[in-house]
């Protein structure tokens with residue numbers, strides 16, 4: 001398989017802390033101490049209120065498939081060799097919706113069902129890990 | 138109708154006829170050809186233009202550069218760039234500027250050599266921009282443009298029972314119109330479409346799957362192209378050549394991913410009511426619906442959001458060919474052949490305005506008899522994540 005999937009940068013100002021935490025396989029997200037809004041993707045301010053303080057929490061790594069597609073055609077040097085693969089929105093139990101891949105299935109076009117339960121699985125890389133999901137076992 | 142304000146009208150239009158320029162023209166040259174022809178269509182000249190509207194596609198400080206390139210001294214410069222809907226935003230802003238007396242003749246132009254550049258718009262991967270938090274959280278996934286829209290289609294199917302056969306109605310109606318438009322037929326020939334003819338529902342659902350559940354014939358083409366639109370104040374309109382097409386309503390909106398957002402609702406649910414409200418008309422009164430057909434699902438979602446039918450009922454509602462220009466029961470959809478079968482160089486919004494104006498002048502190749510009202514609705518960005526909506530309501534003179 002040619003090359004690697006595009007990897008995030010650890011020093012992007014808003015999301016760097018999220019990615020640095022993946023080295024210990026922690027799926028972190030932010031919640032506002034004042035208004036309880038769950039913030040996703042990471043950023044330094046609450047989108048629910050003006051002056052809340054955000055705290056980091058860790059997800060238990062379970063969620064529900066909100067929607068998905070099976071990519072059959074890609075011109076990307078890595079992903080074109082991965083087809084067919086599933087991209088998905090997963091509603092994580094702690095209240096945020098993550099864009100990810102669903103893996104660990106033979107045929108994504110027949111085995112995935114919107115609403116099915118999924119669990120976090122980490123794809124290991126040097127210096128960080130990538131959060132993917134697979135059917136809950 | 139009498140309560141509508143008629144302060145500004147589309148008075149000049151031009152759509153570049155070629156979809157494959159073989160790399161022999163630049164986007165800027167295409168823009169210029171379109172500007173000259175649209176001004177000629179209006180009976181105006183360069184010196185009449187005092188408002189420049191541009192989406193800044195691939196041109197740094199385009200408002201400044203275009204003024205110099207064309208030798209103009211505009212009093213209004215607007216370079217709102219929000220993707221393929223930018224031109225609907227430009228019409229909204231030109232309407233305000235003309236009402237306020239800040240300019241009298243607004244020129245909107247677009248030029249693209251996406252096909253010559255082999256830019257992968259319809260079937261490729263995400264473009265690379267500067268890194269921001271959203272990019273940094275999403276680019277590892279390998280989400281293609283088609284799969285982004287396909288996720289909306291899957292969710293629509295899940296929530297409402299919508300089928301691929303229903304979505305295919307969008308494609309077949311659009312191709313039905315394209316076959317009546319010689320420029321669209323030539324576009325499909327130049328872009329090497331196979332088996333160019335009116336299509337059936339079976340043709341669409343049996344075409345190759347690109348990203349489940351969207352098939353090849355539900356995806357827009359990647360062409361070269363361009364266009365221009367001239368909008369003038371009501372006092373200028375008296376001296377233009379063609380019948381004016383009045384801008385009677387405008388709305389703008391954004392939508393982006395949230396933790397509990399409904400993927401089946403587009404930004405059109407916000408921009409549509411504003412535009413229809415200003416115009417004082419309802420979707421049921423619309424004769425011609427020019428809706429950004431990047432993919433079949435884009436149109437189905439937006440038809441619902443604009444109020445042609447209730448949310449979730451679009452699949453059943455479009456069934457039976459009612460979107461064709463010669464059928465009753467619904468608006469004529471994308472009568473030029475749309476992005477699916479006529480022209481999609483990346484930002485199709487300007488062609489929605491051009492074909493809507495043709496219809497209200499009586500100049501379309503798939504002319505709706507006595508067309509009085511049209512909607513042009515642009516969707517910019519990506520329907521399945523962050524996007525913009527611009528809704529423009531147009532009325533015949």
Ligand SMILES: [Zn+2]
Pocket residue numbers: 032033034035036037046047048049050051052053
């Ligand atoms: Zn808050």
